[in-house]
Amino acid sequence: MTDTGLRPSPISATVDFAAEGVQHGFLRLPYSRDDSAWGSVMVPITVVRNGKGPTALLTGGNHGDEYEGPIALFDLARSLRADEVSGAVIIVPAMNYPAFLAGTRTSPIDRGNMNRSFPGRPDGTVTEKIADYFQRVLLPMADLVLDFHSGGKTLDFLPFCAAHILPNKQQEAKAFEFVTAFAAPYSMKMLEIDAVGMYDTAAEDMGKIFITTELGGGGTTTARSAAIAKRGTMNVLRHAGIVSCAVDSSPTRWLDMPDGRCFSFAEQGGLIEPTIDLGEAVAEDAVIARIYPTGKTGEAPREIRAAMDGILCARHFPGLVKSGDCVGVVAVVTN
Structure with a gap:
């Protein structure tokens, strides 16, 4: 394997991360292609710095069909003033x-999934090069990372903020303090199906405080989910002491994903009929969906059953599923 550890990133920033004030610019990645021989991928970035204090790294669009994060962060980038900030x-x-x-x-x-591309490579694909820049340049600057997600085109979630159970219990406790401060309608102790290559894992392995969200889905957004994202962002900055204002707190319902029994998968493709809606109670062995074969009429649907008690916190979104698709996720209510 080629050692790329000492190779510089091909990405250059048009902002000065050490400068005071508000800067709007780009992470410019050279990308030669048919329609632009000396072209570039221009990733928008804003840096707001004022005096001493923690640094928060706020990200959205890790997956391109998830919109609450981009809405909240494009709005914050245009509105946050330097004199409101202590730190960066x-x-x-x-x-x-x-x-x-x-x-x-x-x-x-390159069909790159950004959230499975870390630590990235400076000589890799476009997605790997962007991941490498975050790994080696942006994450080391940060004390706190908030990365927005929602269900995209294929999943729909109850709106929750989440952190992971970690070996470092002090790091874990701080992360869940920020989840509480975000004050989403639901808060989750989250279990990942596969954490290898994730942005989350990269940040946590560096000892950073990392929190994330799932705020709806279906490849769109709602007024409610966008408002949750905007309010939660400011609450995180307030809790960090970067913005001097009291946290806009509200009640949250705590959920837990204790093990792999939370997940239900389709073993065959077909037409999906939900039998339980998001937020409804689920009993172990209850039918949460039916999948109808679509090649012939008259055949019985396959029933998808829950493996544990809880509430339905996520479901497949489009009407058709393929073998291996996640059909539903059950979480345990802990308060």
């Missing part, structure tokens, strides 16, 4: 910018 706020509304422009989960350039 680095805002990247659309991490995987090619995917964001295409409205797809992965990059149309």
Whole structure:
């Protein structure tokens, strides 16, 4: 394997991360292609710095078909003033910018899933080069990372803010303090199906405080989910002491994903009929969906059953599923 550890990133920033004030610019990645021989991928970035204090790295568009984060962060980038800040706020509304422009989960350039591409490579694909820049340049600057997600085109979630159970219990406790401060309608102790290559894992392995969200889905947004994202962003900055104002707190319902029994998957493709809606109670062995074969009439649907008690916190969104698709996720209510 080639050692790329000492190679410089091909990405150059048009902002000065050490400068005081508000700067709007780009992370410019050279990208030669058929329609632009000396072209570039231009990832928008805003840096707001004023005096001493923590640094927050705020990101959206890790997956390009998830919109609450970009809405909240484009809005924050235009409105946050330097005199409101003690420390620094680095805002990247659309991490995987090619995917964001295409409205797809992965990059149309290389099919790269940004959230499975860390630590990245400076000599890799476009997605890997962007991940490498975050890994080696942006994440080391940050004390706190907030990365927005929602269900995209294929999932729908109850609106929650989340952090992970970690080996470092002090780091874990601080992360859940920020989840509480975000004050989403639901708060989650989250379990990942596969954490290898994730932005989350990269940040947590550096000892950073990392929190994330799932705020709806279906490849769109709502007035409610966008408002949750905007309010939660400011609450995180307030809790960090970067913005001097009291946290706008509200009650949250705590959920837990204790193990792999939370997830239900389709073993065959077909037409899906939900039998339980998001937020409704689920009993172990209850039918949460039916999948009808679509090749012939008269055949019985396959029933998808819950493996545990709880509430339905996520579901497949489109009407058709394929074998292996996640059909539903059950979480345990802990308060």
